[in-house]
Amino acid sequence: MIQDLITFIGRFHPLWVHLPIGFLIIAVFFKAYVVLGKKPAMQEAVSFSLLLGTISALIAAVLGFLLSQSGGYEDDLLVIHLMAGWTTVIISGIAWWVNKNELRFGRKLNYTVLGFMILALSVTGHFGGSLTHGEDYLTAFAPFGEKQKETKGRVLAKVEDAEVFTDVIQPILRSKCQSCHRSGKSKGELNLASYETMLQGGENGPVFIAADAEKSELIRRVTLPSDHEDFMPAEGKKPLTEAEIQVLIWWIAKGKADPKASLMAADEEIIAWAKPRLNILGGEKMLAVSIDTVHLKALEKMGFRVRVLSHESGALDVVLPSDAAKDRASELLKALLPIKDQIYWLSLAGTGIQDADMAQIAQFPNLQRLRIENNPVSDSGISGLRSLSKLESLNLNGTKVSGAGLEPLAEINSLKSLFLWNTAIDPQDQRVEKISAAGVKVVFGG
């Protein structure tokens, strides 16, 4: 009961500390105003602010002491913070006294004491912040130094190397749990910083029971209704997402909480979810293909219609409507070069593109579906498409292609369908039969 009361009062510390900070800093500003602005009448305000600062700092220190009694803070940091706090109280008291009797102690001493007071205040504040938010809170996103050294997880050579615990679960714990459960601030005597410390459990016993997700405290805590007293993360911090919970459950239940369990052993959905979150060397295609919305907008202004097919791979479906082409198709095509790796489906039907433009299209290495029907394209242009090694569907309806034009197309192993309606090609042509025999569905229509 008394302990609860102490904790209750102590928790006003983070709120209260801002009072002395404000009072003591404003005192320095007032002092500067007195000296630089030559307003000696303000001298009284300096003393008054320092007095308020000292009293509120004393109260803050007492509250801080009460809060420290509830435990859960790293000892080293706590001691520094506590000592610095009391130092601030004492120095600000001295500053008040010296300032009040400036004529007796002299200006130089007064300025020195005020300087030390601000120093003590800053040190106290910094260590207080480190206690609540973690030691790297200030520097983690700093533009200098070794930044975010752990926020993205280790770098992997390939997806197959990924381990569920190290590469998927640890980043989750880092972002969702370790602000309270880590070395330095192990609330509930629980430290989730590493597999070893997790094994030690917390004051409520083990964190997980291998192969039994339901009985595992970790799972119980994160799956409770969010208004439940035991729900984690506590105090309105960002809860785990459904997918994150599924990963934890899989790891404990099916992965038997093995720290070396491979990601490849997990369920398909989990792998799909985790893949784009991994930090893979050289950034495999599935990763980090950022969709350049600015460029896409520019393309739309030119008359293209662009749709994202997959956010994972950055695959795009690009259509140039015939009325938007207005005889400028070859010129417009050049604008597609910056996204050449991202074009999976492309339709240029009836845009007036010609043989010379095929070389341009041949530069889109991931092209799967290509519609160039109803254009004055002939064999010589089409032969340039043979380098499209992923092409599955090619629409040549209404083009000038002839039987001879089919021969280079036979080199495209990935080709599955070929549309030759309204062309001069005879369905009985040997070359048609040859390409059909290779597994391409040739459609003539009519």
Add this chain to the structure above:
Amino acid sequence: MSHHHDAPLRSSNRDLQEIEKNMDRRRFLTKTSLGLGSLALGSLMGMEKIFAENPQTQPLLSESTNGLAGLPHFMPKAKRVIYLFQSGGPSQLELYDYKPKLIDLHGQELPDSVRDGQRLTGMSADQSSFPMTASAFKFSQYGQSRAWVSELMPHTAEIVDELCFIKSMQTGQINHDPAITFFQTGHQLPGRPSMGAWLSYGLGSDNQNLPSFIVLVSKNGEQDQPLYARLWGNGFLPSQYQGIQFRSGIDPVLYLGNPENYDGKDRREMLDYLKSLNEVQLDTYGDPEISARIAQYEMAFRMQTSVPEITDMSKESDSVYEMYGEESRDPGTYAANCLLARKLIEKDVKFVQLYHQGWDQHGNLPGGIKNQCQKTDRATAALIKDLKQRGLLEDTLVVWGGEFGRTVYSQGTLSPDNYGRDHHPRCFTKWMCGAGVKPGFTYGETDDFGYNVVKDPVHVHDLQATILHLFGIDHQKLTYKHQGRRFRLTDVEGHVVKGILT
């Protein structure tokens, strides 16, 4: 003559000044007290919960298509869909689900063990006898896939190698309205968004000059059961996502032409001004229906040119009309709508919904269904062939079917040359075709009585989940928050039918 409204609207227009003045004492107090109250509440409940990013209530529209950011969830197979809805419940037993054993059982009572206590409609529940009835039509096998099709569908029989039959469809609804509402909106009661509205909301539009969801109702179907606009409605989604119904006639959208003696030059200017007026209202009241209205005015303006272009049939050759059948020359018939659907799909309209009524053969089934097939069979097959030769079947999905099937027993008296069939929700046949579904394939099986599914049942929600899947959408993730809960097309059910996917 030209007007200029370049000056800031608020100061120049008296009406708008009035609106500004409306911020009177009472409104001020209401707004500020609520504002302060909600701030206080926010800090009490934890700011995160109140101001958290909520993808459902604050959908981020992607720039290019106006679809939801983050969609599609995965690589799609389909870009567009034509849904050939055969309203009334076409009899699977006369068309695709061949049951030779019924020939021997013809006239015998339906065994209770087969019916298994199933609730019947009020129309046939009182019958003293439930005589099993074999189809009056002959079946044969067609194509390389050897699919069974009755003599009623000679043209469809030619394209079976393109089709994926689902013989094991099931629904929970036994009457037309709830059953069709269930199919189109995922719930038997009115009020939910239709499938086309969901797709438009999620994926936006591929052609800003035409609505992304267009509805065509045949004028030559027997209108025995009504169709309601809610079947293509937006439900609680913003109203620009509702289906736009084209009229069944020469002029599918009225009043697109400019009035007589009006050269239309300042139309654009008028619309710009109207838009800024509406935007002031939107700022003041924040009603999303105002932005829907703005979008609709803009769409109507663009449709002034795009719709006459699409309905201009002069470029279609005689061979096309021959393919779709003579009726396709008569705008508003099923055949003409199939042809129009192809043209809309060519323009990348995402969802073209056809309805053909008149499949509700409670009595006089042989005559009635023959008539229905004559009006639809040729054009349906022509549409598939046409899409195929144009290369559009690669990324267009076609769905054919009704809201339920029909009973194996005869409704009313079974006479040597006539019979009827009542509604049957336990099994019926649909087919799909095109993007991402297996061609020349049959999924699911019914028993020898054509009464129950014995293998691979496919529920309405499963079909919906599968269609969304083909568009790259996880049906569990496309949701919209309304009245405090998140809704989705498949409610709390639905499994993607992986067996029919390529």
